[in-house]
Amino acid sequence: MNYLISKPSDTLLTHLYAEEVIQGDILASKKVILACKRHMKDLDRAGTEGFPWVFDEERAHNPIRFMEKFCKPSQGDFSSLVLQPWQHFIVGSLCGWVHKDTGVRRFREGLVFIGRKNGKTTMISALSNYFLMADKEPGARIYLLSNAKEQARLLFDESKAMVDSSPVLEKRLLNLRDAIKHPKSKSKIEPRASDSKKLDGLNTHLAVFDEIHEFVDYKLINVIKKSRGSRKQPLILYITTAGYQLDGPLVNYYEQGADVLDGVFPDERTFYYLAELDSAEEFDKPETWVKANPSMGLSLNLEILKEDWEKDKRTPEERLDFITKQFNWFSRSSDLSYLDYETIQKNKKVIDINELKGKACTGAYDLSETEDFTSACLEFPLPETGEIFVLSHSWIPRKKVLADNEKIPYTEWAEQGLLTITKHDYVQYELVYDWFIEQAQKYQIDLIKYDRANAFRLNKDLEAYGFKTEKVRQGFETLSPAMKDLKHLFIDGKVISNQNQLLRWYINNVKLVKDRNGNLMPTKQNRYRKIDGFAALLNAHTNVMTDLTTPVSTGNVKVWSIKELMGR
Structure with a gap:
């Protein structure tokens, strides 16, 4: 035939x-x-x-x-x-x-x-x-x-x-x-x-x-x-x-x-x-829904969809599911997720990192568990534009990579220079120490912020080398202002990481915990969705946020940044 x-x-x-x-x-x-x-x-x-x-x-x-x-x-x-x-x-x-x-x-x-x-x-x-x-x-x-x-x-x-x-x-x-x-x-x-x-x-x-x-x-x-x-x-x-x-x-x-x-x-x-x-x-304009649903009127009934939307949009989880599956928008799995897809997309700027040589920055690290991710970063305030640049790096034990039960692209990130896969079954803190020493040859690291958990030996060695260090109290009152300020920078498209895919993965994994006063704390969505790189960035930002808002004196006149004026 x-x-x-x-x-x-x-x-x-x-x-x-x-x-x-x-x-x-x-x-x-x-x-x-x-x-x-x-x-x-x-x-x-x-x-x-x-x-x-x-x-x-x-x-x-x-x-x-x-x-x-x-x-x-x-x-x-x-x-x-x-x-x-x-x-x-x-x-x-x-x-x-x-x-x-x-x-x-x-x-x-x-x-x-x-x-x-x-x-x-x-x-x-x-x-x-x-x-x-x-x-x-x-x-x-x-x-x-x-x-x-x-x-x-x-x-x-x-x-x-x-x-x-x-x-x-x-x-x-x-x-x-x-x-x-x-x-x-x-x-x-x-x-x-x-x-x-x-x-x-x-x-x-x-x-x-x-x-x-x-x-x-x-x-x-x-x-x-x-x-x-x-x-x-x-x-x-x-x-x-x-x-x-x-x-x-x-x-x-x-x-x-x-x-x-x-x-x-x-x-x-x-x-x-x-x-x-x-x-x-267009969410509340049913006449536009055909854009995502070209079979409207055949396999989909507009009147039923309108009824479902009116009901589902009152419940955050159901609203997000409707937006994702019917409007065909990328969404986070929780209304308390840190950033949405559109916000992340605003921050794709790339700069020549060589332009940052000699510039001042704040370092930070999050050691986490030695048999899991460890992360460190440098955050550069760019006052002339109100932007920040984030240089982030992580380490993972080879044992974790070989187990490969989490479907995480370790090898791809390592090939991009974003991740070091260690030869040992755990991440030796000396690797983080050496990273900061190496970066100090290129940049002016004014301060290194840290979470005191698991950090005693590394911090002592950093101080012995000559770095100034400062611990970050891991609580709502300390981290919430930094989280909110960092989120505003993301919303304004002012976070530059040269499209670091591993840092983006960390950020995608962040879920928020809110106390009764509206203060925020980060947590991971589940045990596989790590946030160590974001935790390091957040520690650094508790200091950098003040660099972007500190008034400067001009004679007897105090001049404030745009960001500070908006917050006053």
Whole structure:
């Protein structure tokens, strides 16, 4: 049987969707509009010198026709699958763009970022069946992937159900407990997960990562990427809603997508569809919710969503879940989390660290337990701009890294120079001592602040070398002012760390404890989510905050900083 469909009409829905989004006839997020503009711009330069990609309407339309003709949703009262315009745009783009000479697909990866209950499972399950039997790939291996086995099987079970409900698919495909096979091409679909026992020996033609927001590291992603080398046109697709994991792969891929769509840097081989609300002001404007939920009116009922929002927004935990899953905004898991995603994004400035040589700073350290993270930092006040620069470093015992039961990217951070993996089973305090000595050759360390827990020997040695030290009382009254002042700096975008990913991880892990007077203390969200680097920064900031607010004398006139005037 020939599964290829004859060439469709010139007005393909893939193009039509892009045109209507750009014209404003279809309401969409700013990033979806940019994706559509990218598509139309690429059509104009298709096949030109320096841009070897062309759009093959037949290749784009074939999977759509296959999915609609042979794949029936298993849940709900549907007699057939009818793809929505936004789904035409995604599937058509992924499959229609090819190299003008070789016919190889352009896109090797794709990120589909969309609100909950918009039909992504149905779309991907049907697309997987197409790749299994109609993509003309001998021995194709399709992997449906997630962070846990149960989630990975959701996509897989939907693909199986589609086979059972289609006489054409049922006749040609073999449904097994852990695989769907196409005997004619010797191809198969399998579910896999991060917690699967066996992840080697893969040979990826199509890999679909479901709900990548749950991933905390790149282990499974890297396995899949390395397994596609023998394939001519493999595709890795990440399809997900937003989540609470602000330092995982999804945020990284999302930010890369935003940069590509904004034209910051080119990436011709990755497709992006990022559906979300554009601002918090739209939370109470139901007419805009379609931006994050393009299947509104089909799989989602606006009136029911409005009722749910009115109820959920009164409870902090439910409000955050609604914002994350329905408005598709990255959120923290608690209303007492320290910083949100948007605030962290304001602080991406990078400076030449050599410009700080000889400048005054405050040091601090947090020794924590010797068998876990230890951190130290230097905080530089920059009075001319009201900014601060943070130089942060951490240490972790090799034993902790080898155990590797927390899915933390120690090796990546070590390669970036942010973390030292010690040779011993514990962190020797001499390593922190040597770090401060090394930094003192470059910078003027006026004071070193410390938490007295576990710090006696290190502090005595630092003082013997000539450093001035001062302990920080770990209590609400001492730390709360520093926490609030530091948060204001983050909100103003005035914290520079040269995009230190480990420090960002520490900050993401901070949860607040509040006393009856509104004073704040930091704590970690759980035993795996460490905050040692933030604790060191907070200790330093108890001193630096005064450097940014101290009045200076000009004759008989006292001149105050902007920050001090705002607080008076």
